Amino acid sequence: MESCSTAVSRTPAAFLLLHLGLISSMAHQNEFQTGLAGGEVTLNCTGILPDSKLPQETVVRWKYYDTTLWRMEKGTPWKTSAFITDRFDIKMQYKQLWVQNLKLSDAGIYTCEYGSHKVRTSLHIFKLMISLDGHFLQNEVPELILMQNSSSPLPDLRITLFDSNNNRVTPEFQNKSRQKYVVNLKKLEAMDSGTWVCQVHSDSPLIDQNIPFAVKVLGFQNPDLERKYATVDSTVILSWRLNSQQIKWKEGFTGQVNWKQEKSANPHELLDFNVTEQGQLHETKKSSNFLFEIPERKPESTIEVKLPKVHFNYSGQYQCQLEYQGRHVQSKIELVVMKVSAKPVGPLSRGANMTLTCQVSGPLPPNAYLRWERVNGTKKDIKNSEQNEFKLEVNISAAGLWSCHLIEDSDRKISFHYHVEEAAVWTNYVIIGASVGGSLLVFALGCLCIISGTSWQRRRQRAKRMAQARQYLLENKMCQCQHRLKK
Numbered sequence: 001m002e003s004c005s006t007a008v009s010r011t012p013a014a015f016l017l018l019h020l021g022l023i024s025s026m027a028h029q030n031e032f033q034t035g036l037a038g039g040e041v042t043l044n045c046t047g048i049l050p051d052s053k054l055p056q057e058t059v060v061r062w063k064y065y066d067t068t069l070w071r072m073e074k075g076t077p078w079k080t081s082a083f084i085t086d087r088f089d090i091k092m093q094y095k096q097l098w099v100q101n102l103k104l105s106d107a108g109i110y111t112c113e114y115g116s117h118k119v120r121t122s123l124h125i126f127k128l129m130i131s132l133d134g135h136f137l138q139n140e141v142p143e144l145i146l147m148q149n150s151s152s153p154l155p156d157l158r159i160t161l162f163d164s165n166n167n168r169v170t171p172e173f174q175n176k177s178r179q180k181y182v183v184n185l186k187k188l189e190a191m192d193s194g195t196w197v198c199q200v201h202s203d204s205p206l207i208d209q210n211i212p213f214a215v216k217v218l219g220f221q222n223p224d225l226e227r228k229y230a231t232v233d234s235t236v237i238l239s240w241r242l243n244s245q246q247i248k249w250k251e252g253f254t255g256q257v258n259w260k261q262e263k264s265a266n267p268h269e270l271l272d273f274n275v276t277e278q279g280q281l282h283e284t285k286k287s288s289n290f291l292f293e294i295p296e297r298k299p300e301s302t303i304e305v306k307l308p309k310v311h312f313n314y315s316g317q318y319q320c321q322l323e324y325q326g327r328h329v330q331s332k333i334e335l336v337v338m339k340v341s342a343k344p345v346g347p348l349s350r351g352a353n354m355t356l357t358c359q360v361s362g363p364l365p366p367n368a369y370l371r372w373e374r375v376n377g378t379k380k381d382i383k384n385s386e387q388n389e390f391k392l393e394v395n396i397s398a399a400g401l402w403s404c405h406l407i408e409d410s411d412r413k414i415s416f417h418y419h420v421e422e423a424a425v426w427t428n429y430v431i432i433g434a435s436v437g438g439s440l441l442v443f444a445l446g447c448l449c450i451i452s453g454t455s456w457q458r459r460r461q462r463a464k465r466m467a468q469a470r471q472y473l474l475e476n477k478m479c480q481c482q483h484r485l486k487k
Helices: 004-027 454-476
Strands: 030-038 040-041 060-064 069-075 076-079 086-090 096-100 108-114 117-129 136-137 145-148 158-162 172-176 180-186 194-202 206-216 226-230 236-241 254-260 268-275 281-285 301-306 317-326 327-343 354-360 367-376 393-395 400-408 410-418 425-427 432-435 439-442 449-451
Touching: 030 040, 030 206, 040 117, 060 327, 069 086, 108 317, 136 327, 145 194, 158 180, 172 327, 254 301, 268 301, 301 327, 301 425, 327 400, 327 410, 354 367, 354 400, 367 393, 367 454
Parallel strands: 030 117, 136 206, 226 327
Antiparallel strands: 040 096, 060 069, 060 108, 069 076, 086 096, 108 117, 117 145, 145 180, 158 194, 172 180, 194 206, 236 301, 254 268, 254 317, 268 281, 317 327, 327 354, 354 393, 367 400, 400 410, 425 449, 432 439
């Protein structure tokens, strides 16, 4: 059996061998690092003492492959011609190599040597490019190009994209090689402006790299096709809200507002505008035949057209168009106008009928319809239009306040109120009074009178006048009079 003393004596030898093994493994150290083109990276000289504690005789050298970039001997550093002074530098305390404004060609093997130690770093470079320098108009589709370079065989990358709202975006690959990935993103909206992230992953070598990139989308905060309703002779303001201030779009662009009554008609230019690099908006009225105004007070970065008195034929599509570097984007507002008419025109006589017509300027969407109803009326006084009808007639025999509503998705968009007056009724009458035996006899043979029948105040005036007539008969014993009471 082996004695304890023998076992103990062997322990320092085993520890020494283990220690020498660790020193040997640390003398040649391999590291892996990634960088982004246009960015910067700091490569470490791992294990080196700080500058203040480094022995004077230590030689430190940085090499790119076999080419020496920088060397320090006896405390004096010097640079070779391969050391590009405007992009490479040394952080002296720990002899770190600092590289800025990275290029794809900077990928490769960088070695830091000091004494018997070597720290070998493999630098893997990614370059991300986006079409149009990241400046897009609404509805455009960006193209993204991702390139990589390395000293080792290029890995097969997995790419995941996230938009400015941190929503995952599925790219459409146009070209996929290990050196170059070309993908198309989704059609952009104004709300997509902001910082996007391209997430790059590889299992061997292990890479999890997030590459941010900026996207600016110039466009409208309005829906692409907005519908607005108005009644004849009302005031309407059509607004287009630009997002140029929110995204700090410092480049100038121009635009115009056009109107056409029908899709096939030629557009009629109402105004044009330009936005300077400082974000100042200037508008010029182009049409003198169309009755509209440009409001002076309005929200910032807003294009507005005011129609002070809407005509039925002012309906149609109003389009605001932006122009930037020969590209265009537009937003449309469809104006639907309602009018109401009566036949015959005038007060409604008792026992007579009248036809009320409610009409809008164009076909309605499937979820919209017209409704006639009498205010404070019954269910019998309600009539709805059929689908695809934009004209609704109702035959009435009752006076009062009638309303035509345009209803979309159970929501009343506009209402037009029409008051139907009741025609006056004329009746002739003659009052003859006689005194018989001290009693007064009054015979109503007829009268000439206008009776409202609907106004309490007019009934009261009529009663007062009848009382005055009776008093006159009492005082004069017998008389014949004629009254006209106007409605």
